[in-house]
Amino acid sequence: MKILTQHIDVPGIETIDVFMKNGGYKAVEKAIKTMTPDEVTEEVKKSGLRGRGGAGFPMGMKWSFLAKPEGVPRYLVCNADESEPGTFKDHYLMMKSPHTLIEGMIVSSFALGANTSYIYVRGELMYVINILEKAIQEAYDKGLLGKNILGSGYDLDLFVQPGGGAYICGEETALLESLEGKRGNPRNKPPFPAVKGLWQCPTVVNNVESIAATSWIVNNGGDAYAAIGVGRSTGTKLISASGHIKKPGVYEIPLGITVEEFIYSDEYCGGIRDGHKLKAVVAGGSSVPILSADNILTTDAGEKRLMTYESLSEGGFATGTMLGSGGFIVMDETTCIVHNTLTFARFYHHESCGQCSPCREGTGWMDKVIKRIETGKGRSEDIDLLVDVAKKIEGNTICPLGDAAAWPVAAAIRHFRDEFEWHITHPEEATKPGAVYMRPGASWSN
């Protein structure tokens, strides 16, 4: 079942003519001509679509929180600042089929009553910005954007804003600050953007993938979307698969397939690269807890783990993780978890905005301590120190970056503590190039 990537390999799909030949912009016509904004919102609510940026918050509910005071403009902002390590789905979608996003933007803006909308694209993706700009111009030329869209009286202007190159600008309030031309520091909440967002006006910020899915929901109805998937995880999800698998890439999966199927079937990842076996998986982008092979494939209850929001988080953080943004990083037994954790910790150290003290100081501290362990200068108390620092950052920061920095470190120690201990007790062996800890009885390759 493919919704977003159904026509993605059609040659010329980035042009509006080919896109429309393949059924594009039908949702705009249907929504604007035959539906009211509330009806569109209602369909999205019915679909059970959950935010695809990482938090998984029901999108229809987010829309319904939007304050609608008289005489105050409302804004829709598309968060295309995808910078999570391991996540590259939005990049792929916008690059290959920009009109999928633009169609979704028009439908969603109509539902929210926004007359100005923005796509905030990660600044490094300049060529994607060019693709989007070109596509938007095509949409203007066809009368799908601008004044009086399709003769309906509804006006919408769509702008692309290149980001300044900071991970933190993917956090919705930091994104809004950046969009306003300020330093990208997250705001204190409340007030939430739904009440006071862009220029202190009610604003909805949604991920590229979530917005792109709305046009299919308008075309086929919320119930059809909800029929896909399992339980409260409805529809399809783009997964960015990377790491030691045979076929890395972006896959659109119906939520509810097993993790095992996703990793090993030829339709998706195609299994672990030849001669190696699965060691660990980061299931939803670098900020979610890493899981060992056993924990990712089966839950505590002994059931096969599914690719759903609920199943992946079953067992809490003790044995579970999160679907997050769908950055699926697979590691085989040649991966040093300490080194991998250092890479993540260094990233968050580099990307912390420095506004609130636990994150500013804590991320740097964790980075330095793991760096010492990795280079053979670890002390026996360092592991407990890391756990404690992670605990003191978690939940005490302004925005979720603190949590995102603390979780991978805490989870790596939770599931691979022996590996950290080995680095501390065997510094000479551990600092040899390519050295990887083998659990007793484990070996390289099958």
Next chain:
Amino acid sequence: MKVTIDNITLDVEPGTTIMQAARMIGPEVAPPAMCYYEPLQGSGGKCRACLVKVTAGSEKDPRPMPKLVPACITAVQDGMIVENTVNEAVLETRKGIVEFLLLNHPLDCPVCDQAGECHLQDFSFEHGVSSTRTVEERNTFEPVDLGENIKLNMNRCILCYRCVYTADQITDGRVHGVMNRGDHAEISTYIEKAIDNDFSGNVIDVCPVGALTDKTYRFKSRVWFSKPMDAHCSCDKCSGNVTLWYRGDEVIRVTGRKNQWGELKEFICNTCRFDRKKTSDWVIEGPTEVSRHSVISANKYGANLIHPAFPIAQAARDFKQIDDNRDRSSIEIKSILPAKK
């Protein structure tokens, strides 16, 4: 609205924050504030020193809030129950915050002009632990001058943003802000320029630590050797209400007047602060009221707050013989410590 903080209930106006309500009760209950500064619009929420536990959100919705919330920016709801000093998790988190703030702070208090009136000193003394868990090197920056009278020592900065909000308030454009990210973020005027404003000196007073210091006062005296006096003058730029800091007969420093929470009551102009350093410039009102617990009160008002016997007794108690057999005969230092029992 009724709000209960540490089992004390009081009535407050709608819109009051937890911090304001707690301050109404008194300093025993008020959470510490390192970044929040009531007179500065927009300040607060950054240092996380004032995180408190809300065990009941309101009368209508008595569920506890899942995370600790910053008292300085969280408005009270009717029937809210807040735990500050009585909550173990709050105190534990606060220890962590002290640790984070000191992680890259140089601990150069012996040569820092702020020592004695430093909020970070007070905060770490009241809420921190006496030992350190870090062996990492601290981040360092070069000291810079912000104009001719203000020195910025970024090493000591805890990025509270108070000076940024002050600059925003006194100037039209953005001339003073934060550059870079994370623990290498630094306060800067774009770029190393002076804040060209008659009230720029107030950034010194709002700074909770010794990052921004008065160059006309630097290294002149320790704060506890000087005596604060309230004084005023007729100034055409500001109200002229200041605190003069005397050492002997000499005015060594002029600052704005501060309230109980260390917040400026009003901004003073640079002329009053930097240029009026003669007693004849001022009309003296009388000694500034200083808390008896403040180190500024030491050696004044006849109280003997320092007991030399105490540190010696403590040193003797904690004294540990270190196995060290180097030849020490040439240096001939006599031990001041009593022999270990």
